[in-house]
Every structure is written in C-alpha cells, then in structure tokens.
Amino acid sequence: MITNFKIQQPKISSELTTEIFQAKVEAYYHRCVFQDCFITGEDVEGIAFEEVLFKNVIFEDVTFQKIELMDVIFDHCDLSNVDFSLGSIHRVVFKDSKMLGINLTEASLGNVVFDACLANLSSFGFAKLKQVKFEGCSLNNADFYDCEFLKVGFNQCELSEASFVNTSLKGIDLTTCMFSQLQVSLENVTGCVITADQAVGFAQLLGLEIKE
Template sequence: MTNLFKIQQPKIPQNLISASFEEWKEDRYFNKCIIKDCAIKDCAIIGEEIERLKFDQVVFENVSFVDVNFRFVELVDVVFNKCDLSNTEFCNGSVHRVEFKHSKMLGLNLADATLRNVVLEECQANFASFSYAELKQVKFLQCAIQSGDFYECQLDKVQFNQCNLDEANFEGTSLNGIDLSSCEFHELKVSAEKLAGCTVSEEQAIAFSRLLGLNIKE
C-alpha cells in the first residue's frame, strides 16, 4: 500500500508563551533571525520581507499573512491552524515536521522548497505552487488543490487523500507510487511517460487513456 507510511508530528512544547511578530521585530526578544518556542494567535503579519527567517516550535493560530515574503524560510516543528497564507512566499524554504490545518493557502508559493514530514489537512490550496520542490513523507488530506502546480517535483511517499486536484499540473513529475484513486479531477496535466506506477480509479483510467491517445469504444 502506497499510503502506509508514518509522518513525524511537530514537536511542540507544552505551555508555549504567547508572542507577536511585532514584539520580535521591536526588541528581538527571541533571536535575530529565529522565532522559537511561542504561540502567535489572532493577528495579522503584513508587508514583511525577510530572508532566511527560522520558526522553531511555533504555533500559528488564526493568523493572516498579507503581502509576506519569507524566501528561504526554515519551518521546523510548526503548526498553522486556521491561518490565511494566501499568496505568501515560502519559496526555497525548508519545511520539516509541519502541519497546515484548516487553513487558506490560495497561491502559497513553495516552489523549490524541501518538505519532509508535512501534513496539509482540510486546506484551501488552489493555485498553490510546489514546482521543483522535493516532497518526502507528505500527506494532503481532504484539500482543495485546484490548479495547483507540481511541475517537475520529486515525490517520495506522498499521499493525496480525497483531494480536489482538478487542472493541477504534474508535468515533468513522476507519479510512480502515487495513489490518486480517491481524488476528484476532470482534467489533470501530466507527462504520459511519467504515469507508470500511478494508482487511479477505473473512471480516472479512462481519462488517462485518452491522454495517451487511445480511442475508447463505448
């Protein structure tokens, strides 16, 4: 079974202190480029552009990211719960033991990022970009990823469970070992030569056979 693999959960300490991003900016309470061991809740982070920022053992809850560019961000043991990350720039980031739960991630940019032990659960991730990213031990659970971009990704132990992948782009990406049978899509952009080893439903197989140029006789 392709979906039988374990995900390491974020290591979150108990009794995290409450903090704000503005507080960190003003007095560097945590460290120059590290925000660590805290909970950031019920706020907005607006117009920030910082490279190589690290979040370590941090919980974000009900936080909106607006015009935020955290290129080369490092996320280790982080939880995003009920957050809005739409159009946020995490490109070239390192994402390890991270959970995105019930969050809005429209157009989130994770291009060229490395994801390890990551779960996205019930997230709105339409138009999100994972192009050229490396995903290992990653689960997408009941997510909307319409028009998502997985162009030339490396997928290793990646699960898509009951996701909407309509018009997602997997061109240049090997789907060997990937199970799409529980997912919904009318159209998928894939490279025919990289479909071998992909598990699909009977209905999906018909759609893929047309992609391969076969004529289906009713």
C-alpha cells in the same frame, strides 16, 4: 506502492509564550504562539520558526524566502499568496488553512501534513517532498512541476487541472481523489494508481477515443 506511511508530528513544548509578531534582526522565533493577528507587508529572507503555533493568523503581502520551519503548526490561518519559496519545512502541519496561490517552489518538505486546506493555484515546482500527506485538500490548478516525490499521499483531494509535468507518479495512489483532468508527462505516469473512471482522462492524454 506505499500508501500507509507514518508522518512525524511536530514536537512542540506545552509551555509557549504568546507574542505579537515583530521583525527581529536575527529573525529567529522559538517556543511561541501567534494568535488572532495579522502579519502584513513583511519581507525577510531566511527567517526561522521552531516550536511555534500560528492560530487564526492572516498573512498579507508576506515574502519569507528560504524560510526555516521546524516543529510548527498553522491552524486556521490564511497564507494566500505567501512566498515560502526555497524554504526548509520539516515536521509541520497546515490545518484548515487557506493557501490560495502559496509559493513553495524549490522548497524541501519532510514530514508535512496538509489537512483540509484550500490550496488551489499553489506552486510546488521543483520542490522535494518526502513523507508528505495531503488530506481532504482542494488542490485544483496546483503546480507540482518537476517535483521529487518520496512517500507522498493524496487522500480525498480535489486535483482538477493540477500539473504533475516532469514529476514521477510511480506509487502515487489517486483513487480517492477527484479530478476532471490532470496535466502529466506520459513517461511519468507508469505505476500511478487510479480508478477505472479516472483512467478515461488518462486515455485522452494518449489521444484515444473511448466509445460507451
């Protein structure tokens, strides 16, 4: 079981230029800050952000499929229902952000931290997660269908009705998390670390009746 692993933090220059978001033909944004603003109605495939800080930014009706995020911080942003599917997301921090229904299906995430984020109904289906931590997040009804996990940690998270179907939970420690029930594939729960109380919910998946 691997629970204590290091996450590479975003490497961002101390000299960033504050900009107002405008779609560019080349769709590449480097060493800049977007702050206290709205990004609305944008649909750009393959957009790239490197060494960028988003602070108090609200995304509305945004589709950035195949997005490339490298050394990026989202601080107190609203990313609800944003489409980042098929994205490449590396050395990124999502901090105190609202991410209800965010679409990260088929994305590749490496050295990523989700810190105190509201991410209920988020979609990670078919994504690859390597060195990723969820710290104090609400992930109720989140979808992790058929994901690849390598050094993934969940600490103090809410996971009720989250789906891990077809995803191996070997080495995943859920003992600090809260959930009433999970959706899992029985063949993939071997090696998952849970508490005695949490084991009751897993026993129900096996069709067992537990008497007190």
